[in-house]
Amino acid sequence: MILNIKDIKIANRYRKDMGNLQELAESIKEQGLLQSIGVTENNELVFGERRIEACKILGYETIEARIVNVTSIVEGELTENEIRKQFNIQEKIEIGKVVENVLGERQGQRNDLKLSDVCHTVEKGRTSDITAKKIGFGSGRTYDRAKKIVEKANVEQLEKVNSGEKSINKVYSEIKKEEQTTTAKIKIAKEYEHNTEKPKIIHGDFTNFKGECDLLITDPPYMTDVEDINEFAKWLPEKLKCVKDTGFAFIFIGGYPQELNAYLNLAMPEQVLIWTFRNTLGMSPKNKYKLNYQAILFFRMQNSPELNCPLTNELWAVQDVNAPDGRHSEGRYHAWEKPMDLAERLIRHTTKVGDTILDCFAGTGTFLLAASKLGRKNIGYEINADMIKIAKQRGCEIEKF
DSSP states (O other): OEEEGGGOBOOOOSOOOOOOHHHHHHHHHHHOOSSOEEEOTTOBEEEOHHHHHHHHHTTOSEEEEEEOOHHHHHTTOSOHHHHHHHOOHHHHHHHHHHHHHHHHHHTTOOOSOOOOSOOOOOOOSOHHHHHHHHTTOOSHHHHHHHHHHHHHOOHHHHHHHHHTSSOHHHHHHHHHHHHHHHHHHHHHHHHGGGOOOOOEEEESOGGGOOSOEEEEEEOOOOGGGSSOHHHHTTHHHHHHTTEEEEEEEEEEEOSOHHHHHHHHTTOOOSEEEEEEOSSOOOOOOSSSOOOOEEEEEEEEOTTOOOOOOOOGGGOOSEEEOOOOOTTSTTOOSSTTOOOHHHHHHHHHHHOOTTOEEEESSOTTSHHHHHHHHTTOEEEEEEOOHHHHHHHHHTTOEEEEO
């Protein structure tokens, strides 16, 4: 039916933010009113206030409307299936608000909407539970989740709920996950507000380090770069003694069985994590599988606390992060440089602002630069002069032992 806009009674509404009314008005002008508004038998608005305001912008005096028989809904005369067919989730939520007001009025509660011709039977139970059943949501819990969806969901999510492609619970879970991710990212971002520590590398041998650290994170030469990996790996047990009993360690090693064997025979980690990368090609072997990963030996000390990892997708034992290459902003400084993103997340997970990070094989300074960005004290050692030169160019302070 067609109503004069001036005859529609609009009481105090829950919606405060009307969004982009000009955009909606232009859409109505081009395509017409795709969805009619809903009013009670007494022309009291149930849903469609934005459409009314957009029509006012266009200078329209009338608007297409349909009757929402609130009385029938309150009395349970419309089945859940009938309600589902007639109204989408947004409209059902608006109807629910009216029904809640009617039920509240029956129980003597204050009410802005003056709806007439309702029965006087008062049902027992929570208003939201009663309302949910009457408007086709089944339970107050599902009704509350539907409210959240209407408030927070994007257009695509709303369309999938209305089409039946996704359930209310499914989209609600998506929204909750998005909110948790946003909260986690805000928490992580705050850690970067304390970047007052300078990245520091000592041009010398790490065996000279006699202090303590909260985190040992380092990337030593691989078995392909040393004469005897079994002999070389003996550095690790000694340096693990430098880690506080509340600390952690991450040791990046090659994925070769001999190298894994050499280290695992000397120090047993809490876990062997995997760093995998998919963006480097190289030659394809003919008799074995392509090695697109490295191992990370993860050590917890006797009194290490829980990991500080608010983002669930960072907690996988397989860390899938592209290796640095010529396509990233800084380029690649050396063959087995580790990605800054991976360095930062491991440091975030296991330390707090002001903790001390030790890197025994600092290379071009990736781990120390990451620690500096996060406000962690840091010290690294490197004997290769070419690496030291690049680290200095990247912003590391260099000291000679």
